[in-house]
Amino acid sequence: MPVGNPIFFNGDIRKIDANAFGFFYCEIIAPDKIKHPILQTHIKTNSGIRTIAPIGIWEDMLFSQEMDNAMKYGYQFKILWGYKFEWKIIFKSYVDNLYSLRQQFPRTDPLNYIAKILLNSLYGRFGMDDNFSEVNIIHKDYIADFENKFLENIITKTELEDYYLVEIKNNEEIVENENSTHNINVGIASAITAYSRILMTIFKNNPKINLYYTDTDSIYTDSELDESFISETVLGKLKLENTCKKAIFLSPKVYCLETEDNKFIYNTSILINNDVSNNSWKDNLLNIWKRIYILFFYYIINK
16 A cells, blocks of 8 residues: 655656556556456546546556556556655555454344445545534524624534524634644555456456456456356455346446346446536436336336
């Protein structure tokens, strides 16, 4: 994991330090004929920020290990600038102990779930914004004085009979300086998600695997996988969740599966972020229902 103080550099750091580790802003050239592009970027659309895996040429910030992995698939890079880090193994005992605890209990046991959440939530805590808002309960007799004092920092105000629930920016968010402390590390969160993408590239562009859909930690295929990839107990290995007779994948997080035992598994999740979406709630809900109708239509015609 990236640790220590980041060191800024300009130019191609790898010409000076061949093993430089960190985050590099690069010009990226993707191979033209790659079946499943493996590097992702964000683009602005009329519906907000979307994640795509493009071909062509673009510029972006990359984790050095993900850049090195992409070179194996024909990607080319020109490093322009970035941040160099030290690296260290820092979570091994934490992950091993919690995973061992989880293995001691069935999935239905609360301790299994608690261990799972502690494992899954770790990296996200490092990547979140820790400038939390402050919530105050103010009597209506004092709300005018409160507003005069904090007017520019009020986020929301909700009336509750004789009181108001007032959300304001916290003091650290208002006064940010070199002495401010933040118990986060975006580099760690970014590195963990990058390592996940690196791991999943094993199953993409693999001539032995016919890939229909992939997510952060899952694949859907009609191909037999090598036994070295599969285990019910080893952390980081895959396990067979279900075998399907039919499946339809419309978009990320939107799919419908019919299993061999005639059960239907479906996911119609869709991200609606009011901060980036130009669509109204009505339009977003309509979009969701369109997808549900498509899945329902698929179900009817195949019964």
